[in-house]
Amino acid sequence: MTTPADTVTAGLVVIGDEILSGRTRDVNIGATAEFCTDLGIELREVRVVSDDMEAIVEAVDAVRGRYTYVFTTGGIGPTHDDITADAIARAFGVALPINETARAMLETRWKQTGTEVNEARLRMARIPEGADLIVNSVSAAPGFRIGNVHVMAGVPVIMRAMLEALAPTLKGGRKIASVTVKAAVGEGTVGGPLGRLQEEYPDVKMGSYPQMGRDRVMTELVLRSSDLARLEEAATKVRAMVAEAHARAGVEPPAED
Amino acid sequence: MTTPADTVTAGLVVIGDEILSGRTRDVNIGATAEFCTDLGIELREVRVVSDDMEAIVEAVDAVRGRYTYVFTTGGIGPTHDDITADAIARAFGVALPINETARAMLETRWKQTGTEVNEARLRMARIPEGADLIVNSVSAAPGFRIGNVHVMAGVPVIMRAMLEALAPTLKGGRKIASVTVKAAVGEGTVGGPLGRLQEEYPDVKMGSYPQMGRDRVMTELVLRSSDLARLEEAATKVRAMVAEAHARAGVEPPAED
Numbered sequence: 391m392t393t394p395a396d397t398v399t400a401g402l403v404v405i406g407d408e409i410l411s412g413r414t415r416d417v418n419i420g421a422t423a424e425f426c427t428d429l430g431i432e433l434r435e436v437r438v439v440s441d442d443m444e445a446i447v448e449a450v451d452a453v454r455g456r457y458t459y460v461f462t463t464g465g466i467g468p469t470h471d472d473i474t475a476d477a478i479a480r481a482f483g484v485a486l487p488i489n490e491t492a493r494a495m496l497e498t499r500w501k502q503t504g505t506e507v508n509e510a511r512l513r514m515a516r517i518p519e520g521a522d523l524i525v526n527s528v529s530a531a532p533g534f535r536i537g538n539v540h541v542m543a544g545v546p547v548i549m550r551a552m553l554e555a556l557a558p559t560l561k562g563g564r565k566i567a568s569v570t571v572k573a574a575v576g577e578g579t580v581g582g583p584l585g586r587l588q589e590e591y592p593d594v595k596m597g598s599y600p601q602m603g604r605d606r607v608m609t610e611l612v613l614r615s616s617d618l619a620r621l622e623e624a625a626t627k628v629r630a631m632v633a634e635a636h637a638r639a640g641v642e643p644p645a646e647d
Numbered sequence: 648m649t650t651p652a653d654t655v656t657a658g659l660v661v662i663g664d665e666i667l668s669g670r671t672r673d674v675n676i677g678a679t680a681e682f683c684t685d686l687g688i689e690l691r692e693v694r695v696v697s698d699d700m701e702a703i704v705e706a707v708d709a710v711r712g713r714y715t716y717v718f719t720t721g722g723i724g725p726t727h728d729d730i731t732a733d734a735i736a737r738a739f740g741v742a743l744p745i746n747e748t749a750r751a752m753l754e755t756r757w758k759q760t761g762t763e764v765n766e767a768r769l770r771m772a773r774i775p776e777g778a779d780l781i782v783n784s785v786s787a788a789p790g791f792r793i794g795n796v797h798v799m800a801g802v803p804v805i806m807r808a809m810l811e812a813l814a815p816t817l818k819g820g821r822k823i824a825s826v827t828v829k830a831a832v833g834e835g836t837v838g839g840p841l842g843r844l845q846e847e848y849p850d851v852k853m854g855s856y857p858q859m860g861r862d863r864v865m866t867e868l869v870l871r872s873s874d875l876a877r878l879e880e881a882a883t884k885v886r887a888m889v890a891e892a893h894a895r896a897g898v899e900p901p902a903e904d
Contacts, residue, residue: 407854410690412680413825413869414856419676419695423669433667435702436695438676441854445692468835469855470842510838545857568670578725581767585727597664597698598726599671600802612670 398431398563401453404438405446405464405474406544417546418463425553430563431459441465446477454481454539459560461553464544466533468510474541475534479518482536489517492532499530526551535559564616569625571611572644573632576600579639580609583631587624593617594624608644655688655820658710661695662703662721662731663801674803675720682810687820687873688716698722703734711738711796716817718810721801723790725767731798732791736775739793746774749789756787783808792816821873826882829901830866830889833857836896837866840888844881850874851881865901 402422408414419436426433434457439445446465454460465474479486493515500507514531517523524533524540528551533542535556542552573580577600588596594615601608611628615621636643659679665671676693683690691714696702703722711717722731736743750772757764771788774780781790781799785808790799792813799809830837834857845853851872858865868885872878893900 404693407852408856408869409676410680410693411871412677412682412684412690415674415677417672419666420669420672423667425669427669433669434697436661436667436693438693440691467855467857468838470838470845471854505833506836508835508839510842511835513838514835576762578765578768578771579763581725581727581770582765585767588727595664597728598724599665600724612665614668 396564398429398459398561399457400426400431400433400459400461401457402433402436403446403449403453403460403462404436404544405441405462406438407440407471409438409464410440418544418549421546421550422461422463422553425557427566429557429560430565431560432563432566441471441473443473443477443480446474447481450478450481450539454537458538460539462539462541463549466514466531466541466543468513472513475513475516475518478521478536478539478541481539482518482520484519484536486516486518488512488515489521489523492517492523495523495525495532496530524552524555526555566614566616567618567621568612568614569621571613571625571628571632573609573611573635574606574641574644575609575632575635575639576607577609579635580611580632583635584611584628587627587631590627591615591620591624594621596624596628606641653821655686655716655818656714657683657688657690657716657718658714659690659693660703660706660710660717660719661693661801662698662719663695664697664728666695666721667697675801675806678803678807679718679720679810682814684823686814686817687822688817689820689823698728698730700730700734700737703731704738707735707738707796711794715795717796719796719798720806723771723788723798723800725770729770732770732773732775735778735791735793735796735798738796739775739777741776741793743773743775745769745772746778746780749774749780752780752782752789753787781809781812783812823871823873824875824878825869825871826878828868828870828882828885828889830868830892831863831898831901832866832889832892832896833864834866836892837868837889840892841868841885844884844888847884848872848877848881851878853881853885863898 409416437449439449521534521536529548533552597612599610666673694706778791778793786805854869856867
């Protein structure tokens, strides 16, 4: 994969036994993917690991040297299985003290709600030394950023609030634009000519996605590039190729393109 | 993480730019997770990588030595961006010839549907040397198994049909049973005593999951173990702990437990 100098990349580590057991269906991967694409950040890799110290440290260490940004979700709550802060502190070789700002934020919320302060809840104020807090609008328990690693909650509504809070602090990359061309023929019909067009336009990434479970065979061809002129040029050729395939197969083109 | 001798483990590699760009929401992780749990297989890790040769080879090589089984989804269609078979052949250091059985299966289907045989479609008959086919009820294009790696389609309905076809060929591990205890208090209220019970029952894995977005604060405590007697014993203590927390907080227990 070529990486131009102004490419901004990211890796995501999703932490939680409940995802790997199938008990919880993850929605944070999709939310992070959309978030990155909107900012022009290329999400290159996702890893889902269990609530296991070695597994978390290994995954975070593997991706943090490789991408501009790393995001993690999950494992920052008040219970014994929430060990993400411990794992990040270990990965960075720093201490994990109670952060007084985080503690004050939590205690303010707890006073409002009449919630008892206890040892379990105070776990949420433990922040690796040198980290910045990620304050969010939903939960009083903050995430944190240390180095290029952004540690967020696993609960989707809180995770999304943290992403929103982070957005202004992240540098975006070149925006990638996309064009979708719909074909009323199968992938195998357009596969050959599409491959040749891909060779002609290496800077326009072409993907092909079969659409299952409908009345007729459909294929969506998605072209992506940061160069709008080249993208439009390639799209024109792909549209012509698809029109020819429709004519050859004697089928009507799809209603919308 | 301790690994008893009869533990059967798995890793999943999800292949596809469309997942990382956010264009497609993955549902194969959840389906594979449930499938594994039903068979008593512990899904330990998931990686999502792009349609990139080096990325696929690296991910597959990293997990195939580590777990009993590896599953992959995506990238086995007829277009140029479908390079999973190439990557697996490279990872195993074998050739990628047209498999005559696969070709015959595809050509039979194509004759029935009046589909043209072309170079792009024949890509789907390329199977690494020494691999077994994974035939499925939905698509004539087979997946394949080589070593401990099971290569499946990315289209969810086909992927699930391939999992079903695979099930009889996989050895299951010890079945893990689970008990869920619902608490009408926050995670922070039960976190301390739950952590102490976890220490008392290291063989019963205890997870805590906050329930957001409802009228009242709720926490689900999930206990998992392959030892039913220990699981029930631990669950009895967790229920008593939760009942005490309800009494102390002066709240009604949830309707169902």
